[in-house]
Amino acid sequence: MSFGNHEIMSNPRADRVRDIARLSNARERSKRGEFLAEGPQAVREALRRHHELEAAGKTGVVHTVYATSVGIERLEELADPNNIDLVRQVTPEVLAAMADTVTPQGMVAVCRMDVSSLEDMVARAPRLVAVLCRVQDPGNAGTIVRAADAAGADAMVITAGSVDIFNPKAVRSTAGSLFHMPVVTGASTEDVVAALKAAGVQILAADGYGSFDLDELQEESVRRRTLASGAAPSIDAVETQDGSGSQGDSETQGSVVVLEDPTAWLFGNEAQGLNDEELALADARVAVPLYGIAESLNVGTAATVCLYASARAQRRSNR
Amino acid sequence: MSFGNHEIMSNPRADRVRDIARLSNARERSKRGEFLAEGPQAVREALRRHHELEAAGKTGVVHTVYATSVGIERLEELADPNNIDLVRQVTPEVLAAMADTVTPQGMVAVCRMDVSSLEDMVARAPRLVAVLCRVQDPGNAGTIVRAADAAGADAMVITAGSVDIFNPKAVRSTAGSLFHMPVVTGASTEDVVAALKAAGVQILAADGYGSFDLDELQEESVRRRTLASGAAPSIDAVETQDGSGSQGDSETQGSVVVLEDPTAWLFGNEAQGLNDEELALADARVAVPLYGIAESLNVGTAATVCLYASARAQRRSNR
Known part of the structure; x- marks a missing residue:
């Protein structure tokens, strides 16, 4: 590869x-609208997104990839000739001076912050959205982005x-999902x-004190689909006949939360959760049930369980 | 409170x-069979466990709680007079010198490592067990312990x-669940x-390449219970009648994984997953489905989804 x-x-x-190293500072990132993606996974996903945008006639997200000779060998494995003009070779010392990570594994990419407007997001008729409300820990926030992508x-x-x-x-914690x-x-x-709400998306608050039990909602969702698709005449008829100890029927009566519907989940601050x-x-406020002695879940853990519950229900329904 | x-x-x-500060070293912990629980949540849960064990005529887990005057006020809110003889008051400087945490919030407890033997664990006929195989990151390991407790x-x-x-x-990451x-x-x-296995516990490997889809197993579990408890004559009869596009029926045929059964989950190393x-x-190898572009899940995230899937199925079944 030649440069x-x-x-x-x-x-x-x-x-x-020094300019690039300063991207570790929030104000500097905000002022320049740039940030640093570090390591092969993040750089690879940044490049993929970059070419996807360019192929659609839009502005890419990668300004420049800085890579050591070892990093360039790894980049060559990606085998995309389009990458060449984005890459600058640097010494390991230069890379270390640029990066926040102790070992950026041979490469970093200076990227443009490609943020969407609220209007654009809503115009795409989203079915599943994760909303982080005052989440403070970068690791938690990144983990939730990764889990939201997986779901x-x-x-x-x-x-x-x-x-x-x-x-x-x-x-780093998003592992490329950003x-x-x-x-x-x-x-x-x-x-x-x-x-x-104006776009018809229901808003569910993940709340340890919520009156809806997420596992009950999931059971309801599968029961609804099982009965609608198969032998039984109707949900109501079967629920009436069902007297054999399946749990939570009193809660499910009159439930207004249907997991299959387009949903945005609100996840709150680590220490305080969602405020009033x-x-x-x-x-509706939905609790992830706690079956053991633990008093609460880590926000990343709770978010994963909630997002997967919605994904499971939505992807199996015909709505 | 007097001491x-x-x-x-x-x-x-x-x-x-200095002795206590050395508990930040793994070899020292192992040699002495002691470790440090830092902050009010961990200390409170350690004390609770301590009194539970003593009430059962067994050896407690807390050797000594070291607390500042502020910490002692928080401890008094726990309102357990049994705590008094375990507490030594220290200055903030002494606490800082003992603790690994930057802000141990007024207290640390020197605790005995209360580990179980494999034989004892199996003798209690466990229904849900989490097994960490070469997990390396302390935050991940702690998060999984907390999620396992919650589930x-x-x-x-x-x-x-x-x-x-x-x-x-x-x-710290276990938030007391340890x-x-x-x-x-x-x-x-x-x-x-x-x-x-000898105790009749099925072993499920959480594996991104697994042939079983966790969400399919969950759907199966609820369908099984819905149909068994209600109108329909039998599972087989209904599955035969079900031709209306419910997914994954080909996979569910002949499935040997029943989430309701006693289960131990194996979770692997962060970078490599479980080895051969x-x-x-x-x-059986079970995959958490990836619905987006993400290539994999963080091990803590995957573990949470797997453990909750088992808990949900087990707690609603009559087995």
């Missing part, structure tokens, strides 16, 4: 190197007052909920 | 303080070659699986 007339960057104190969520919202999702640790779906940042929870204002915005 | 004739410990360089698991196993679960960061169930450490995965030897020990 035209570029020389190998070897001075860790060069202005450009096939259509969009992520990081509300104002949450951690910066372009923080190096958060980006480049897999539209991300809305900086909007208030109130505005986000209003826009989603945030809870009041939701159509 | 008898004890003086307030005020010398951060005292031998006892009502009966025991945790941390196999040889995994991170030390008594590492300060791991203990004191909520029996923990087996240091056994080989082979021995653990042999003992569990570990996979070969399992009765």
Whole structure:
């Protein structure tokens, strides 16, 4: 692979190197609208998204990839000739001076923050959205982005007052998923909920004290589909005949939460959960049941369980 | 609250303080069979377990709680007079010198490692067990312990070659759950699986390449119970009649994995997952489906989804 007339960057104190290192600072990222993706997984997903956007006639997300000779060998395995003009070779010392990670494994990419507007997100008629309300820990935020991607969520919202999702640790925790779906940042929870409700998306608050039990909702969802698809005449008729100890029927009566419906989940701050204002915005409060002695779940854990419950129900329904 | 004739410990360089600080070292913990629980939540759960054991005529887990005057006020809210003789007051400087955490919030407890033997665990006829195979990150290990507790698991196993679960960061991530169930450490995965199989516990490997889809297994489980409890004559009869597009029927035919059955889940190393030897020990390999673009799940996330799937099925069945 050749890199035209570029020389190998070897001075860790060069202005450009310092400029990139400054992307570890939130204000600097915000001012420049740039952030750093570190390591092969993040860089690969950034490049994939970059070419996808360019193929659609849009602006890509990668400004420049800085890679050591070892990193360039790994990049060559990606076997995309389009990458060549984006790559600058650097010495290991220069890479270390640029990166936040102790071992960026041979490469970093300076990327453009490709954030969506609330309007664009809603216009795409999303069926599953994760909304982070004042989540503070970058690792938690990144883990939720990754879990939301795995569950096939259509969009992520990081509300104002949450951690910066372009923080190096958060980006790392997303394991590339930050480049897999539209991300809305900086909007208030109130505005986000209003826009989603207007688009017919139900708002569920993940809340340890919620009156709906997530596992009951899941059981209901499968029962509904099992009975609708098969032998039984109708749900009501069967529920009437069902007197044999299946749990929670009293709760399911009159339930207004249907997991199959388009849903946005609100996830709250690590220490306090969702506050009263945030809870009041939701159509329903749903608790992940605690079967042991634990008093609560880590927000990333709770979010995973909630998002997978919705995905499971939605992907198996005909709605 | 009075502490008898004890003086307030005020010398951060005292031998006892250095001894406690050395518990941040794995070898030291192992040699002494002690570890440090830091912060109010961990200390409270340690004390609760301590009194539970003593009430049963057994040896408690707390040697000594070291607390600042502020910490002692928080401890008094626990309102357990039994705590008094376990508490030594220290200055904030002494506490800082003892603790691994930057802000241990006024208290730490020196605890005895209360590990179970494999034989004891199996003798209790566990229905849900989480087995960590070479998990390396203390935060991941702790998060899984917390999730296993939330899902009502009966025991945790941390196999040889995994991170030390008594590492300060791991203990912190458990949020007190380390004191909520029996923990087996240091056994080989082979021995653990042999003992569990002999006790009639099925072994499921959480494996991204697994041939069973966890969501299909969950659907099957609810369908089985819905149909068994209600109108329909039998599962087989209804599955035959069901031709209306419910997914995965071909996979469910002849399935040998029943989520309601007593289950131990194997969770693998962060980077490599379960290796071939570990996979070969399992009765079945089960994948958490990936609905989006993400290539994999964080091990803590995957473990949560698997453990909750089992808990949901087991707690609603009559087996």
